[in-house]
Amino acid sequence: MSALELRDVVVDYEGRGGRVRAVAGATVSVEAGRIVGLVGESGCGKSTLARAAVGLVPAASGTIAFEGREVRPLTRRARPADLVRLQLVFQNPYSSLNPRRTAGSQVGDGIRSRARSARVRELFEIVGLASAAASRYPHEFSGGQRQRIAIARALAADPSVIVLDEPLASLDASAQAQFANLLTSLARELGVGMLLISHDLAIVRHVADEVSVMYLGRIVERAETLPLWTQPAHPYSEALIAAVPRPDGEGVLPHSLPGEVPDPTNPPSGCRFHPRCPYAFERCRVEDPALVPLAGGRSAACWLQQQDAPPANLGQARGVK
Numbered sequence: 001m002s003a004l005e006l007r008d009v010v011v012d013y014e015g016r017g018g019r020v021r022a023v024a025g026a027t028v029s030v031e032a033g034r035i036v037g038l039v040g041e042s043g044c045g046k047s048t049l050a051r052a053a054v055g056l057v058p059a060a061s062g063t064i065a066f067e068g069r070e071v072r073p074l075t076r077r078a079r080p081a082d083l084v085r086l087q088l089v090f091q092n093p094y095s096s097l098n099p100r101r102t103a104g105s106q107v108g109d110g111i112r113s114r115a116r117s118a119r120v121r122e123l124f125e126i127v128g129l130a131s132a133a134a135s136r137y138p139h140e141f142s143g144g145q146r147q148r149i150a151i152a153r154a155l156a157a158d159p160s161v162i163v164l165d166e167p168l169a170s171l172d173a174s175a176q177a178q179f180a181n182l183l184t185s186l187a188r189e190l191g192v193g194m195l196l197i198s199h200d201l202a203i204v205r206h207v208a209d210e211v212s213v214m215y216l217g218r219i220v221e222r223a224e225t226l227p228l229w230t231q232p233a234h235p236y237s238e239a240l241i242a243a244v245p246r247p248d249g250e251g252v253l254p255h256s257l258p259g260e261v262p263d264p265t266n267p268p269s270g271c272r273f274h275p276r277c278p279y280a281f282e283r284c285r286v287e288d289p290a291l292v293p294l295a296g297g298r299s300a301a302c303w304l305q306q307q308d309a310p311p312a313n314l315g316q317a318r319g320v321k
């Protein structure tokens, strides 16, 4: 059993243009010590799914379970005892830190033992900050350091899973790389499972053990990170990978992902990706492919992969060398 399991989760909200299905049936699970990346363009529903995972927004249907117990929408500010070990870290930690309290006192909020100050110092060191920094105020830290404080505060609850919503988005490249290394070591050394939400596939590639790719409210591919990166099974995954800049300056293929993300209040018929897909054929416009298991333990929602003789890879199917 996975520590965090989301099955067929649907999340709706009332937008200006009417009811929006932000998440249209997503299944994701996170095991101890594993980092699961959830990637997609902004507006694809990944942050909404993260919030539903920790009970901050209600699911219209589907199930969300943490350590075998159903996660219900939170009705109070305080997290119920059985959800304390499921923590959420936001994109901008400054907004969730009280500017008038020292960083150490805020990290210590969740610690009940008498050895609290020793534990706070230890947590500062675990996240790569000097223990003496516990007496400083949030504005005295850089963005990357504040994000480490947010992780230390989450670790104070002895979590088995941390959901991180775009934790790297506000950091510069060097702070991103250091923070990514921290996440990897926390997963390996403390056995914490992580659901890492990011629009940045380049970072997720270096950190995550497996990746789920989300498009317009749906998971369209799920795979271990390396196979996804080297041989994506879904055209949308391929396009996201093609758009990641390479160190040699190559790699941004503007033609690979034409058009805008469609209006989620009125998603396209058939496969939701078909108006932007270079491989689309007639069936794609009328029938919606389900996410189905493929060889090698991966899953994809694409008719191309569900033909009698699926192509070895997408590039070959398109004649791209």
Ligand code: SF4
Pocket (backbone or CB within 6 Å): 234, 235, 236, 271, 272, 273, 274, 277, 278, 279, 280, 281, 284, 289, 301, 302, 303, 304
């Ligand atoms: Fe493209 Fe069709 Fe696959 Fe959708 S089902 S991703 S439109 S080939």
